[in-house]
Amino acid sequence: MKSQAVVFNNPKQLSLKALDLPALQEGQLEIAVEFSGISTGTERMLWDGSMPPFPGMGYPLVPGYETVGRVVRSAADSCVQEGQRVFVPGANCFSGVKSLFGGAASRLVVTAQKVVPVQEQLGAQAVLLALAATAYHAVSGGGQQEPFAAPELIIGHGVMGRLLARLTVASGLPAPTVWETDLTRCAGAQGYAVVQPQDDPRRDYNTIYDVSGDGSLLNSLIQRLRPGGELVLAGFYKQDLSFAYAPAFMREARMRIAAEWKRPDLLAVNELVNTGRLSLDGLITHTQPSTQAGSAYETAFGDASCLKMILDWSATA
Structure with a gap:
């Protein structure tokens, strides 16, 4: 099976490519991605080539660690069921490209332990959990x-x-x-x-x-x-x-x-959102279809009014 993925071929050179998905192994899930966010921090540096040396760095690469989608197939004995909406903090399921962080794609294969179930009504806002x-x-x-x-x-x-x-x-x-x-x-x-x-x-x-x-x-x-x-x-x-x-x-x-977050942090903020103590309203300002990823990245990094750009994968999932 193929997955459409955002690929940084070189700094400031982006394309949408069809990449092979691996066969589902025990303990893994296949995710149909609904939305992914564009990070204006680390992802901007990957985009413009200013990222300091970092494990997994190199081109071509698939970016993205702010992804939400649905489980469409499961080979895992876990509480994550098919049809469940989940947050996915990146993936490493593509060959021939670097996966830093690997989540900007229409389909992903990840371990069940990697994802976090999220409330149905969150929708695209779930990308903000990272x-x-x-x-x-x-x-x-x-x-x-x-x-x-x-x-x-x-x-x-x-x-x-x-x-x-x-x-x-x-x-x-x-x-x-x-x-x-x-x-x-x-x-x-x-x-x-x-x-x-x-x-x-x-x-x-x-x-x-x-x-x-x-x-x-x-x-x-x-x-x-x-x-x-x-x-x-x-x-x-x-x-x-x-x-x-x-x-x-x-x-x-x-x-x-302060370094990158750990899973306990992700679980804690998910609970804060679930209980209504933390609002994610008003933070997503722009949404574009994944087929327009090039212009979406330019807007995300060049328009000060853009707090958070979301790629909508519904046309390619």
């Missing part, structure tokens, strides 16, 4: 350690920043402040304030979470910390990072890197 889990992990540590202090200041009001702010509010903690320099992205706050940096006089933040991926901000952010405060790098940075030592020394600043 970013929600990333935001959750920045505070939770993936369930492998004690939770960290929640953000008082968040840098960036894209989808990641919005989810991190919503999670903080949902937890009952004081609402964070969010910095955003692009006026087109300042709207849409739910229970927290969005301001431009120059309009924020505060310089005693205990915790600052940067989700912008802009390494040039480090010095200005360190100067906003109180003594002993923590700067959390929760974006993905393509350049080597550096900062002025003296201001960090004077504040005895701490710096922490």
